[in-house]
Amino acid sequence: MGQNIDFEIVVIGGGIVGLASAYKIALGHPDIRIAVLEKEERIAAHQTGHNSGVIHSGLYYTPGSTKAKTCTKGRKELVDFAKKHKIPYEICGKIIVATQKKELANLERVFHNGQKNEIEGIEKIGPEQIKEIEPFCHGIAGIRVPCTGIIDFTEVAKKLGELIEKGKGNKVLTSHKVLRLDKHDFFTNVVTNKKAFTTKFIINCAGLQSDRVAKADGNEPGMRIVPFRGDYYELTEKAKEKVKALIYPVPDPTFPFLGVHFTRKIDGLVECGPNAVFSFKREGYGKTDFNFKDSWDALSYRGTWKMFLKHWRYGLGEYARAFCSRWFLRQLQRLIPSLEANDIKPGKAGVRAQAVGPRGEPIDDFKIERQKNSIHVLNAPSPAATASLAIGDYINEIATEYFKL
Ligand SMILES: Cc1cc2nc3c(=O)[nH]c(=O)nc-3n(C[C@H](O)[C@H](O)[C@H](O)COP(=O)(O)OP(=O)(O)OC[C@H]3O[C@@H](n4cnc5c(N)ncnc54)[C@H](O)[C@@H]3O)c2cc1C
Numbered sequence: 568m569g570q571n572i573d574f575e576i577v578v579i580g581g582g583i584v585g586l587a588s589a590y591k592i593a594l595g596h597p598d599i600r601i602a603v604l605e606k607e608e609r610i611a612a613h614q615t616g617h618n619s620g621v622i623h624s625g626l627y628y629t630p631g632s633t634k635a636k637t638c639t640k641g642r643k644e645l646v647d648f649a650k651k652h653k654i655p656y657e658i659c660g661k662i663i664v665a666t667q668k669k670e671l672a673n674l675e676r677v678f679h680n681g682q683k684n685e686i687e688g689i690e691k692i693g694p695e696q697i698k699e700i701e702p703f704c705h706g707i708a709g710i711r712v713p714c715t716g717i718i719d720f721t722e723v724a725k726k727l728g729e730l731i732e733k734g735k736g737n738k739v740l741t742s743h744k745v746l747r748l749d750k751h752d753f754f755t756n757v758v759t760n761k762k763a764f765t766t767k768f769i770i771n772c773a774g775l776q777s778d779r780v781a782k783a784d785g786n787e788p789g790m791r792i793v794p795f796r797g798d799y800y801e802l803t804e805k806a807k808e809k810v811k812a813l814i815y816p817v818p819d820p821t822f823p824f825l826g827v828h829f830t831r832k833i834d835g836l837v838e839c840g841p842n843a844v845f846s847f848k849r850e851g852y853g854k855t856d857f858n859f860k861d862s863w864d865a866l867s868y869r870g871t872w873k874m875f876l877k878h879w880r881y882g883l884g885e886y887a888r889a890f891c892s893r894w895f896l897r898q899l900q901r902l903i904p905s906l907e908a909n910d911i912k913p914g915k916a917g918v919r920a921q922a923v924g925p926r927g928e929p930i931d932d933f934k935i936e937r938q939k940n941s942i943h944v945l946n947a948p949s950p951a952a953t954a955s956l957a958i959g960d961y962i963n964e965i966a967t968e969y970f971k972l
Contacts, residue, residue, distance in 0.1 A: 570754050570765055574602040574738075576966070577757050577766040579745050579780055581605025582615040583720055583955040584947050585772030586727035586739070591959035593734040596972045600736035602766070603728070604759060606744030611724035613850055614774050615952060617917035619830045619838065622646070622656065622716035623950035626663075626681040626689065627818060633933045633961070635684050638950045641957035642714070648956060649718060652726045655833050656718035661813030664697060664706035666901050670817040671708060677817065678710050688713040703809040703903050715813060717833045720952045745773075748783045755784075755940065768970045769941040770962065775849040775920040781943045788945050790922045790930055791868045794849045794861065797841025799914040800895060802829075806910035810837045814902050821878075827898045838914055839899050845875075852916045873927025922946035933958065937965055 576592060578585045581603050589603045605612070622645060625638035649656040665674045681689045690711050697706045728739045742761070748769065749756035757764045773780040781788040802810065815828040830838045845865070848858040865871050892908070900906050922930040922945055934946035935958075942965055944958075951958060966972055 570751070572754060572767055573600070573764040574736075574766045575599040575972075576601045576768045576770060576970075577755075577764060578603045578770045578772055579757075580772035580774055580776075581607075581610035581724070581728070581739060581741065582613060582772060582774050583611065583724045583727070583952050584774070584944055584958055585770070586610065586724050586731065587955035587959035588770055588772060588962040589731050589737070589739075590727045591956070591963040592966055592972070593731050593737055595963050595967060597734060599972060601731065601734070602737070602764060603731060603739045604743040604745055604757070604764075605739070605741045606760075608742050610728050610739065610741060611721040614917065614920060615724050616721045617852070617915065618720055618949070618952055620717050620719055620832050621661075621813065621830060621953070622658070622718055623953045624661075624681070624686045624689075624712045624715045625684050625950070626686050626712055627677060628680075628684065628950075629931070630680065630683040632931075633935070634931070634950065634954070637933070637954035637957035637961065639684065639686070640960075641954035644956040645718070645723070645953060646716070648723070648726075654718065654722045654726060656716055657833060658714060658716040659812040659831065660711060660713040661715040661815060662692065662697060662700055662704070662709050662711050663815045663817060664704060664709040664902055665817050666706050668707070673817045673820060674708060674710065676820070681710070681712070686712065686714065701811055701814055703905055704814050705902070705904050717813070717831065719833050723955075745780065745783075750785060767940065768966065770966070771941065771943040772947070774947070775918060777920065777943065777945050778922075781945060784938065784941050784943070786938060786943060788936075788943065790924050790934065790945060791864065791870060792849065792920045793865050793868070793871050793874070793923045794846040795843045795919045795921050796846035796852070796916055797843055797919065798854070798916045799838045799840035800892070800899075800911040801914035802837040802839065803910055803912055806906065807835075807837050809903055809906065809910070816902060827895070829899075829902065839911065840895070840914070841917065842895070843919070846918050849920075850918060852918065868923070870923040870925045870927045874923055874929065877927055919948055920946075921948060935962065935965070937969055940970070942966060
């Protein structure tokens with residue numbers, strides 16, 4: 568007698584990556600039953616619901632990397648998806664601005680990278696064009712990226728959830744925290760806080776918890792999630808006119824983050840930030856949030872210390888900005904010199920799941936691995952929200968081939 572199977576596939580994590588993956592598999596295989604299990608009361612409760620809402624162009628990523636390929640493809644598909652399902656978005660474009668001569672070489676490097684990645688319409692601009700596009704911004708040179716846009720990724724996630732549940736037998740179950748995976752020869756018993764489900768295949772899209780879910784599935788993932796909190800400020804109503812769309816500094820290639828930038832969001836709010844500080848809690852959004860297990864897991868890992876030792880100077884600067892708004896403001900004034908202390912107020916925070924390897928190297932590219940009956944998304948940092956539909960295609964391809972769907 569065979570075991571009764573509740574769902575052919577269980578996706579763990581109702582963020583945009585899990586939902587896009589389940590959606591693409593459901594489209595490709597309408598006859599199978601899929602469940603998405605999300606531990607929070609709502610989907611998109613963590614990275615997906617705390618991000619900047621930027622539809623990234625794909626300009627920065629190493630040519631040929633999974634990030635570069637899926638970002639460009641995913642961006643185009645995301646825009647079509649938003650159009651089709653009437654999700655508000657805007658292709659407002661962005662500028663990357665150098666404010667000092669020493670940044671020019673990196674700006675040039677970013678431009679060539681964008682050309683290699685075939686990003687449509689990018690152009691080099693000078694100080695006058697910067698002023699024409701963003702009248703309050705000061706810069707000596709820049710790049711205009713016309714295909715960058717803005718959207719609310721929570722809305723995209725909600726629509727994906729709705730579409731998944733249109734498939735016969737599919738479910739998106741919130742408040743279902745996966746506690747344990749009991750492995751049997753031909754099926755897995757997925758034990759949650761509510762009930763247990765039997766499934767043939769697991770897809771781990773647990774974001775900030777992805778390394779733990781991989782371990783629960785009997786895997787040694789060879790990396791650890793080190794959480795980095797990013798605090799944002801917002802421009803006040805009066806100061807909002809100082810930013811028309813998106814203004815970014817030239818990124819430092821040695822760090823995985825893009826630097827403090829200005830983002831007009833789809834709801835009209837203008838965010839500025841973030842900094843990037845080690846977070847003592849994986850899903851903690853307050854400056855003093857602490858969780859013993861999360862801190863122990865990160866700080867008992869050799870890779871974390873190796874990374875800290877390599878980047879301690881940068882880390883100290885980021886901490887200073889986290890606790891001192893004057894320092895934060897100074898950073899912002901590099902791009903908009905007329906910004907004053909009463910133009911900004913504290914905004915929200917987000918925590919990034921940064922996968923770190925054992926030598927202290929932040930893992931840059933997406934890391935998606937297959938085991939016998941499971942797929943683990945171990946690293947899906949920015950631009951994974953932009954790229955989500957293309958990541959979903961990729962996961963559907965792997966699932967189709969190896970799970971023999
Ligand atoms: C501050 C910030 C700004 C960003 N800005 C952008 C941007 O502008 N554009 C862009 O493209 N990308 C951006 N990103 C990146 C993007 O948000 C993420 O790459 C993307 O949301 C990752 O999605 P995910 O589904 O992998 O993770 P998440 O959204 O974190 O989802 C994982 C889900 O798994 C659930 N889960 C975990 N463990 C369990 C369990 N045991 N049982 C059940 N459920 C579980 C969690 O509750 C969570 O909902 C940003 C990220 C951050 C943090």
